[in-house]
Amino acid sequence: MTTTIAKNNTATVMGGPTPENAPRVIIAEVRPHLSSGRYAIKRIVGDRLLVTADILKEGHDTLAAEVRYRALPDGDWQHAPMIFSFDDDEWSGEIPLGKVGTTEYTVAAWTDRYASWAEELRRKVGAGVNVTSEILEGEALVRDCASHAHGEAAKQLNAFAAQLRGAEDGTAAVRVALSPELSALANANEQRDDLTAYRQPLRVIVDRELARFGAWYEIFPRSQGKIPDQGSTFIEAIERIPAVKAMGFDILYLCPIHPIGHTNRKGRNNTLTPGPDDVGSPWAIGNLDGGHDAVNPDLGTIDDFDTFVQATRDAGLQIALDIAIQCSPDHPYVREHPEWFRRRPDGTIKYAENPPKKYEDIVALDMWCDDYVNLWNELRRVFLHWVNHGVEIFRIDNPHTKPIAFWEWLIAEVQRDYPGVIFLAEAFTRPKRVQELAKVGFTQSYHYFTWRNTRLELEEYLTDLTQTAQTEYLRPNFFTNTQDILTEYLQTGGRPAFKVRVALASTSSPTYGVYSGFELLENTPLLPGKEEYLDSEKYQVRVRDWQAPGNIVGYIRRLNEIRHENPALHLWTNLAFHDADNEAILAYSKVSPDEANRLLVVLNLDPFNAQSAWIRLDGAALGITGDSYYMMHDLLTGGRWPWQGLAGWVRLDPQGEPVHIFRLEQY
């Protein structure tokens, strides 16, 4: 009987509790979580986070629980009550996410001694049991609450205690015991002597709205002039801003703007024999004029950049900057920090490559070199440098070729002081690497959208992205094209293909983007079967005629207007598919949480032939029944069709309008 716990018992090794640290209340699981708290989930400021927990205790006591939360790193703890949501020991509570940054949340639970006693009293009186002793217990419990209460509350509690003692019978005692006033006072003042917190704090990254909803437009600043083949400066590029804004974009994304290397500079169309006037790839970063913290003198000075950023802001746009962690052989790092590069046995630096692909104009930093801590700190300095020049959105080139742990650290470091900063991962790599980069902190990610073209592909792809646990952390950014990706569908499908893909990107995902030239239907590949553009802007200045015949500038402007006007398009997980009896027709809906805004998008994926179909609507998803009458208002054309019930017929001609964006309106 006097055995004491052996100090060296292996219960701890086995992972379990010792009697001394045994939890009084079991909080088995708190949701949502990613890998039990290893990673943070993501939300948007203004969202309310529903937190649920399985909370258990032996026996029959009544429990109470609350969500506790605070803004990291040092906000005050706040709490929100939880309610027992159904008869399977699940509790739930909601917390407001009012501040951009990381919020920590956890759950605490305890025995509600007073409520437990009152419930037992009620059941016993109901069963006709003598409750004299129970009333004495209750009186003592209420007096104990009074002893921890102050002023008027203490007085009231003592008065209730006397009422309990004086109750003429059990029924009268139950009436006093269950009175809302006494219950509230007791709950507020009773001792939470077995209060237990969840074993693991969880985290939610709260981003600004732009992290979920935004339209991106990519430009090369040097191509924004008016004279063919002649590069433009930041100051000249300012003239282009109003047109981008007029198309309805939210974010103006710039390819790298740093000095470009001369050694092994690429010529036009990725050739290795550049002429003296060839401008080189902006991703071959660094020369005698500077590295990642410098501006290419051809574009102007850092002051000119600041002026450009300010002009963008004044127009109501935000700047995103491309950061590629790699160096031209002429980069200052190569001279100043030879220890940051991997060398061959013959003493030369290793070039970046992915055999048989070669990138002759860039060398890779060795992110795990012996001096990597200083390298990482320098890279953090670079990011903070651009934040200080007004860049709050970064598009990260090939993040999957740098350590995942580096990004986790870097993003946390930047967001600690600048929690609004957005990181978009250009992670065209295998799914689990894309997911892991998102889990460790990337705000958004490029994704496989460009390569999903058939109805079956799109339905599977979008269902996986919008209806699985990935929605807790992965926000895809649906680019229709990039400077590297001109898909076969666009190469061959002509104007209808461009319209379908941009309508699909902009209505299925709240975040999407286009690389400039898309609106001009640029569709010539370098070689048949390749996704590289002919005369790629990566290797030469491309001055365009933005009013070229056949352009879809107006179409894109209308799509962006529709996006802004319809809150259903601002969300991601509200996507639902509807069946069509023609495989060329894709139909999906988005409905706002209050159901006030209901859209049905129908696309003809065939860019060559008119297609028609009966759409069988999922009534639950759209809030309609077989008896419903409603007007289908096409927001693209203004056309209106009265529909009834759960089916409707469409015909879409690619030579006319290959897409309907219907809003369901009152008949």
Add this chain to the structure above:
Amino acid sequence: MTTTIAKNNTATVMGGPTPENAPRVIIAEVRPHLSSGRYAIKRIVGDRLLVTADILKEGHDTLAAEVRYRALPDGDWQHAPMIFSFDDDEWSGEIPLGKVGTTEYTVAAWTDRYASWAEELRRKVGAGVNVTSEILEGEALVRDCASHAHGEAAKQLNAFAAQLRGAEDGTAAVRVALSPELSALANANEQRDDLTAYRQPLRVIVDRELARFGAWYEIFPRSQGKIPDQGSTFIEAIERIPAVKAMGFDILYLCPIHPIGHTNRKGRNNTLTPGPDDVGSPWAIGNLDGGHDAVNPDLGTIDDFDTFVQATRDAGLQIALDIAIQCSPDHPYVREHPEWFRRRPDGTIKYAENPPKKYEDIVALDMWCDDYVNLWNELRRVFLHWVNHGVEIFRIDNPHTKPIAFWEWLIAEVQRDYPGVIFLAEAFTRPKRVQELAKVGFTQSYHYFTWRNTRLELEEYLTDLTQTAQTEYLRPNFFTNTQDILTEYLQTGGRPAFKVRVALASTSSPTYGVYSGFELLENTPLLPGKEEYLDSEKYQVRVRDWQAPGNIVGYIRRLNEIRHENPALHLWTNLAFHDADNEAILAYSKVSPDEANRLLVVLNLDPFNAQSAWIRLDGAALGITGDSYYMMHDLLTGGRWPWQGLAGWVRLDPQGEPVHIFRLEQY
């Protein structure tokens, strides 16, 4: 550039790495796991555990990985190689579970520098690139391996290094580089300079075979005599053992065997007015003769108990003992440890109750009293006392009315020194409490089986139990009846109902049990609509005629024979349902992993009427196709029917045989 990491940075608070502790290889998740390692999974000795992991690294290097495992608390670490199982960054390896106890497992991964170099060389040579520099690198790499190798291996590696340098062209170099001898030598001796282990060790509880496969038979030792109403002793009960063994049971489970209280002793049929000869409930534990470590003198001495245990063992059976953590008011604890009980304000001890139910003959221990650590240690002493008397299986009464953390600690404490000990939870409570008790260590659990009777109920119920993550930790024990549960189906369905339920229990679950009297078709409730037995053995001695007419002793014996002879019935997750065009007919199969043993069980759930049905077989589950010919051999009756293809017809008459247990045999 010389910035150092701020010591107080909040990256750690945010949950992420610092550069200094950043993992080199990302092991994103290791499976199987329960709540990221908070709980152990369960397996059986002799099983092989398939461990998979998502392993990621930036760039294009070739990785290598292994599972590391050791018997806790202090076994030596061993390792098993992992292979890249498919193109989604998932690796897998298998470890043998050769020892009963808890095994810890984790995953370690590193860059296979040599293989990475060889693969790069192969791709470059294939692309026609000059590889002079690469060969120099490879030579250096192999020489480095040699410098860490010993004796012959070092010599061979140096010879290979020379061969590489001397290779006449790239193709020849590739031939040397990819030779199995060099690859193996390099892999074995290269430095694992970025070796990274998973963040969290995981655990698997390895139980003995009986934890998964066993048939239980419950008796009251005092009812094993031959003279009506006269109690039997352990020594007399020994005579009953051969019959239990002959029925094919594996485990003989005894209700509590301790001294029974006198205060508020219950009379027959749970009355409060016992006569002087009433024996009381064995669950009202403790009187002047002793408490939980004592034997009821009416049953004999502790030596007699030892004799009984030895006789059971000699017969090839194992003993399970019921432990109920509760006390008669006469228990020694009440006098010696008044601090272990909760008292009312009037000084009396609180009785156990669940209003309106009352248990007047027992008082509850206060498991969280101020002195609870000593109380828990005393209870551990009680369990170890019975282990020392040969009890290696405990059936725990109402575990959900004691702290879950207590069980986690207690089970770990007992299994630390006696890893073969089995704990069965009598947790008739809400699902998440049942699950949590299983997660924290209970080997098996009673479950809701008795209340699942219709085909739809059974299909849903068994699918949930056999096809979800619960199989990692929860092993239900399907009792057909207990001393507390006589279901309506048994009360009303007569002999066919008893046959159907025991066939269902014994073939759907590898672990099942019956409470004695079942084989005699005892089916009279205390009151209509109640599940209590009339003249319950809980409150009186019940001497039975084991050869009573109509008994199903032979039927149960045959079922247990079939169970032992057919390995498909030893497993749990191999259950698959087959459709029948009659709702009264339930059909399911079990197939052994090697597919050598294939059973199809078909039951008529209607105990009153003959029912027939076409069974539509799931060919994939049974390993048959529409072209298959096979013999359906009914193991109950010996009947044989040739079937062909994916459908077969059955007719089951409850007055004959309501169940087929078919073995699929060669035609």
